[in-house]
Amino acid sequence: MRATLMYSAGDVRVEDVPDSTIKNPTDALVRITASCICGSDLHPFHSMTAADGPARMGHEFIGIVEEVGSAVSTLAKGDLVVSPFAISDNTCEFCRENLQTSCTHHEATFWDGIADEGAQAEAIRVPLADGTLVKLPVAPDSALMPSLLTLADVLGTGYHAAKIGGVTPGSRVTVIGDGAVGLLAVQSAKLLGAEQIVLMGRHQDRTDLGRELGATDVVAERGEEGIAEVRDLTGGHGSHVVLEAVGHMPAYEQAVGVVRPGGVISRVGVPQYADAPIGFASLFGRNVRLAGGPAPVRAYIDELMPHILSGEIEPGKVFDATTNLDGAPAGYRDMDERTSLKVLINL
Ligand SMILES: [Zn+2]
Numbered sequence: 382m383r384a385t386l387m388y389s390a391g392d393v394r395v396e397d398v399p400d401s402t403i404k405n406p407t408d409a410l411v412r413i414t415a416s417c418i419c420g421s422d423l424h425p426f427h428s429m430t431a432a433d434g435p436a437r438m439g440h441e442f443i444g445i446v447e448e449v450g451s452a453v454s455t456l457a458k459g460d461l462v463v464s465p466f467a468i469s470d471n472t473c474e475f476c477r478e479n480l481q482t483s484c485t486h487h488e489a490t491f492w493d494g495i496a497d498e499g500a501q502a503e504a505i506r507v508p509l510a511d512g513t514l515v516k517l518p519v520a521p522d523s524a525l526m527p528s529l530l531t532l533a534d535v536l537g538t539g540y541h542a543a544k545i546g547g548v549t550p551g552s553r554v555t556v557i558g559d560g561a562v563g564l565l566a567v568q569s570a571k572l573l574g575a576e577q578i579v580l581m582g583r584h585q586d587r588t589d590l591g592r593e594l595g596a597t598d599v600v601a602e603r604g605e606e607g608i609a610e611v612r613d614l615t616g617g618h619g620s621h622v623v624l625e626a627v628g629h630m631p632a633y634e635q636a637v638g639v640v641r642p643g644g645v646i647s648r649v650g651v652p653q654y655a656d657a658p659i660g661f662a663s664l665f666g667r668n669v670r671l672a673g674g675p676a677p678v679r680a681y682i683d684e685l686m687p688h689i690l691s692g693e694i695e696p697g698k699v700f701d702a703t704t705n706l707d708g709a710p711a712g713y714r715d716m717d718e719r720t721s722l723k724v725l726i727n728l
Contacts, residue, residue, distance in 0.1 A: 384502035385709045386435040390427055393438070393710040401498060401506040405488075406452035409510035411444035411462060414521050415530050416500045416726040417700065418712050419466075420560045421651055426713055438709075439501030440466040440492035441533035445521060446514075447504070455511045461521055462514040464500070464507060465679040466534045467491050471512030479680035484512075491675070500533075501709050501726060515682045518690070527697025527725055528689045531565065535723070536685060536696045537678025538649050539565030539626065543573050544681075545672045546622040546647030550574030555611055555619075555639045556596070558626035559587035561699040561723045562649060564594055566624040568694055571595030579611055579620065581635065587722060590698060603631065608638035619644065625673070626650045630657065637663045648673030700725040 384398045403410050416439050425436070446460040456462065468491070469476050469484035476484050482491075488508045492498065498505050507513055517529055531537075539562050548554055552575045556566045559582025570578050571594065580596035581603070582588045588599040600610045612619055619641035625632050628650030636646045637658065646669060658664070664671060688694045702721040704712050705728070712724035 382503040383706055384499055385438045385706070387425055387429055387438050388434040389431040390425070390429050392434075393426070393713045395707055395709055398437075398502070401502075401504045403448055403450050404506060405508065406450040407509050407511065408450045409446050409453055409456055409507045409514060410448040410504060411442075411464075411507055411514075412447050412504050413442045413444040413500065413502060413728050415526055416442045416502075416728065417530060418501070418709065418716055418724045418726070419534060420562065420716070420723075422713065423717055424651065424653070426717055437497065437499030437502070439499040441530060442500035442505065443517065443526065443530050443533070444505070449510060453510050456514060456516070461517045461519065463517055463529060463532050463682065464514055465537065465682065467675065467677070467679065468508050468513045469679055470509050471679065476512070479677055481677040481679040482675040501706070503706065503728060513679070515679070525689060525697070527700045528695055529686070530725070531696040531699065532678065532682045532685060532689070534678060535561040535699065536565045536569070537681040538562050538676040539567075539624075540569040540681050540685060541676030541678070542566045542624040542626065542647045542649040542673065543569040543622070546624055546645045548573040548575050548622050551576045552622055553577040553615055553620045553641075554622045554624060555579040555581060555615075556624045556626065557581045557632050557635055558650060559584055559591060560626060563624070563626035564591050564699055565696050566626050566649070567591050567596050568594040568696060570624065572688065572694065577615070577620075579614055581607055581611065584719060594698070603635065605638075607635060611639040615639075615641070618642065621645070622647060624649070628652050630654045633657050637669070640669050642667040642669070645670045645672055649676060699723045703727055
């Protein structure tokens, strides 16, 4: 079978690899029909050393079950399924609290934590298949496929930011970042009833899509200038909830600058820093709370899928380019150069 491998920063190749096969009774083997490249795949694309490669890539996919292990009870050959970016048993105490990214099962991990599997490939072995995979009630050629693929990560991640940030009807929200997660955080905030949604982003084609998805205001400036503009738009005090979908320190500093006293900074951009200000001048003095983490997207698939099936939301709009598996290396370059927002890989 063919799969995408990253050898080091900037070096992505599609090559023949050993076929994925069932190893454990709780596994399913899935033939992948749709995958994509994530903004978080760009972090290793910038920094991976040759000593860490080659690594199998991809953590978002939809596919058709080809075979199930003897202990799999809820899936059968032929089922169309979507996978979250994290594997979980969906039965342990954290899974029952809807925190599947903290699943205690010894096989629970993120796709990026399994060395010999990846979603940018023709097939994949899915551990804990009953807990991890969710059946899709549509045909594999459904026009809803791009939107359903966002359930694997970016929609659930944007929604997680809004949920744990406490967005409710009437909330005033600022979203930092105009990547796919930021844009779907905008859509999620709207879905939860936010009254004002300020999108901070510099790429006009993306912020235009952000307006289409629910942003009421756009601020292109960054740093102190951007903070001042958001404060002007929010009556001088800032937003109740700030959804930070970037992960770099300047985005955190912007979040601190635009959050209202008593408000919440909710981070879903994977932090590329370990130390950040939390003292009197930043969070404590204004009773600001800090939330966020890897989204338990498994928990949100059942909640969000009906909105896609009904046509109420169309998160698949974040895909502005489509390629095949051989086009994956070019897709990485296009996303890195910001000529593509998010690349869909049809198999
Ligand atoms: Zn669990």
